[in-house]
Amino acid sequence: MIIGKVVGSLFSTRKSEKLIGNKFMIVEPVKGMKTDQEKLVAIDIIGAGIGEYVLIAEGSAARIGCDMPDAPVDAAIVGIIDEGQDGIG
Amino acid sequence: MIIGKVVGSLFSTRKSEKLIGNKFMIVEPVKGMKTDQEKLVAIDIIGAGIGEYVLIAEGSAARIGCDMPDAPVDAAIVGIIDEGQDGIG
Amino acid sequence: MIIGKVVGSLFSTRKSEKLIGNKFMIVEPVKGMKTDQEKLVAIDIIGAGIGEYVLIAEGSAARIGCDMPDAPVDAAIVGIIDEGQDGIG
Amino acid sequence: MIIGKVVGSLFSTRKSEKLIGNKFMIVEPVKGMKTDQEKLVAIDIIGAGIGEYVLIAEGSAARIGCDMPDAPVDAAIVGIIDEGQDGIG
Amino acid sequence: MIIGKVVGSLFSTRKSEKLIGNKFMIVEPVKGMKTDQEKLVAIDIIGAGIGEYVLIAEGSAARIGCDMPDAPVDAAIVGIIDEGQDGIG
Numbered sequence: 001m002i003i004g005k006v007v008g009s010l011f012s013t014r015k016s017e018k019l020i021g022n023k024f025m026i027v028e029p030v031k032g033m034k035t036d037q038e039k040l041v042a043i044d045i046i047g048a049g050i051g052e053y054v055l056i057a058e059g060s061a062a063r064i065g066c067d068m069p070d071a072p073v074d075a076a077i078v079g080i081i082d083e084g085q086d087g088i089g
Numbered sequence: 090m091i092i093g094k095v096v097g098s099l100f101s102t103r104k105s106e107k108l109i110g111n112k113f114m115i116v117e118p119v120k121g122m123k124t125d126q127e128k129l130v131a132i133d134i135i136g137a138g139i140g141e142y143v144l145i146a147e148g149s150a151a152r153i154g155c156d157m158p159d160a161p162v163d164a165a166i167v168g169i170i171d172e173g174q175d176g177i178g
Numbered sequence: 179m180i181i182g183k184v185v186g187s188l189f190s191t192r193k194s195e196k197l198i199g200n201k202f203m204i205v206e207p208v209k210g211m212k213t214d215q216e217k218l219v220a221i222d223i224i225g226a227g228i229g230e231y232v233l234i235a236e237g238s239a240a241r242i243g244c245d246m247p248d249a250p251v252d253a254a255i256v257g258i259i260d261e262g263q264d265g266i267g
Numbered sequence: 268m269i270i271g272k273v274v275g276s277l278f279s280t281r282k283s284e285k286l287i288g289n290k291f292m293i294v295e296p297v298k299g300m301k302t303d304q305e306k307l308v309a310i311d312i313i314g315a316g317i318g319e320y321v322l323i324a325e326g327s328a329a330r331i332g333c334d335m336p337d338a339p340v341d342a343a344i345v346g347i348i349d350e351g352q353d354g355i356g
Numbered sequence: 357m358i359i360g361k362v363v364g365s366l367f368s369t370r371k372s373e374k375l376i377g378n379k380f381m382i383v384e385p386v387k388g389m390k391t392d393q394e395k396l397v398a399i400d401i402i403g404a405g406i407g408e409y410v411l412i413a414e415g416s417a418a419r420i421g422c423d424m425p426d427a428p429v430d431a432a433i434v435g436i437i438d439e440g441q442d443g444i445g
Contacts (some may be wrong), residue, residue, distance in 0.1 A: 001291070001308040001341055003277070008175070010092070012144055014135055015168030018154060024090070024144070034305040038123040041090040041144060046269040046281055055279055055291070055308060057339035060149050060327050065285060065339025072146035072154025072167040074090055079282030087276070097264070099181070101233055103224055104257030107243060112181070113233070127212040130179040130233060149238050161235035161243025161256040163179055186442070188359070191412055192402055193435030196421060202411070203359070216390040219357040219411060239415050250413035250421025250434040252357055268397040268430055270366070301394040313370055322368055322380070322397060327416050331401025332374060339395035342436075345428040346371030353364070 002056050003081060003088055004029045006048050010041055018071040019043075025077060027056055030088060042075040043068075053088055055079035092170060093118045095120055095137050095151050099130055107160040108132075114166060116145055119177060131164040132157075142177055144168035180234050181259060181266055182207045184226050188219055195251040197221075203255060204226075205234055208266060220253040231266055233257035268324050270348060270355055273315050277308055285338040286310075292344060294323055297355060302332045309342040310335075320355055322346035357413050359437060359444055360385045362404050366397055374427040375399075381433060383412055386444060398431040399424075409444055411435035 004027035013023065022043045029036040030053070040056075045066050048054045054077045057065055062076035081088055090100040093116035101113065111132045119142065129145075134155050137143045143166045146154055151165035170177055182205035190202065200221045206214045207214040208231065218234075223244050226232050235243055240254035259266055271294035279291065289310045296303040297320065307323075312333050315321045321344045324332055329343035346356055360383035368380065378399045385392040386409070396412075401422050404410045410433045418432035431435055437444055 001339075003308060010144075010177070011171040011174060012168035013171050014285050015144065016134065016154065019168060032304075032306055034302055034307045035123055036305070037121075038125070039121055040123045041092060045283065054275075055282065057341050059341050061339045061341040063150050063154070064337060065283065065330070071155060072090075072150045072165060074146050074148050074150040076339060079279035079286060082278040082280055085278060088277070099266070100260040100263060101235075101257035102260050104233065105223065105243065108257060124212055126210075127214070128210055129212045130181060150262045152239050152243070159242060161179075161254060163235050163237050163239040188411075188444070189438040189441060191438050192436035193411065194401065194421065197435060213390055215388075216392070217388055218390045219359060241417050241421070248420060250357075250417045250432060252413050252415050252417040270397060299393075299395055301391055301396045303379075303394070312372065322366070322371065324430050326430050328419050328428045328430040330421070331426060332372065343428060346368035346375060349367040349369050352367060355366070 001027050002033050004054055004056050006033065006050050006052050006054060016072050027054060040075050042077050043073050044077040046077050046080055048077050048080055053081040055081060091122050091124065093143055093145050095139050095141050095143060097139065098109050105161050116143060129164050131166050135166050135169055137166050137169055142170040144170060146176040172176050180207050180211050180213065180230055182234050184228050184230050184232060186228065194250050206233060218253050220255050221251050222255040224255050224258055226255050226258055231259040233259060268322050269296050269300050271321055273317050273319050273321055275317065276343060283288050283339050287327050294321060307342050309344050310340050311344040313347055315347055320348040335340050357411050358385050358389050358391065360410055360412050362406050362408050362410060364406065372428050383410060396431050398428050398433050400433040402433050402435050404436055409437040413439060436445055
């Protein structure tokens, strides 16, 4: 998993039926983290707000781990990082 | 997922039988997005046009999420990004 | 998927039994494509020749999409790109 | 797999129910290893301590290989590297 | 798949039970190959020696293709490259 900061959200009206009802957030991995400086789009099953630091799972873990085994989803916010931890954010 | 711009399409006459009937689009991730400046080929289940900004799912999510679990497909356009959103395109 | 050029083939006498009978081609993604300048080895289910431009599927799509679900294969040539298309090759 | 050094741990109170009870460690691949200089977050099924060198499995191997097939986990510490080996650490 | 050179082996006494009995080799992709200059750790089902050039499968292909579907393994040596081929090694 990687730690990222939620920097925006995304709207898509015309999309796969299997994606209906999901929130798409734009996340940016924190500095020093894998693929930092490279934003990605993740669904959010936790309810993260913009500016929060989150834990992101990628690949089949996002799809299967979020109970959407048949959806075209390859990244998901699966936790919110507790505040006040060193080296994060 | 990543956000990309559709920059072209692709024709392949000699191909896996499982790919027959699919449209192959060349997409370029937008600046600042994961793997930007690196184009990829995605099937299109939405009907995106050249110049449109799209949501792309990669890996097994493309194959399974687009109801092609047995096809050699590792990237798919699964949504069209609504116009007028900040920081996209 | 990515577009690559077939630049060579590869022989391996001592290999997994599940790979016997497969042709291994060395492919180079075209300039501007994801992972360009980084060659990879793909099995060939289409019959591509050296110098041809091909469509490559990676990950579980290669294995499952080429009817080799139990083989240690993570990349496959799944189509030959038609000649005369802009921006390819 | 890759070899990394455990450099920290991570707390997340609000997270996927399927992640409850797991320890999240921040690991940094060693120099010269794939994705070095890019930290990642891995669950720990071995009991590694900060400063130890560990073996990390990524992708579906982490989820399935650690008996958490339904959890949103894409990286796991699956071994501790024995001390005194050349070129590690 | 990628071509790599076996540059070392690795010992891990405390590890996942599912990894017991496996040999871990450190491999370095050859120059010009995907992820070159980035070593990785692969299990060896062929019996490769240090200095040999090998074919490496990554991702679920390693786990499933090597008959270890439940093990935390994401890379495997699945063939030894025949000597005397151009552009390898």
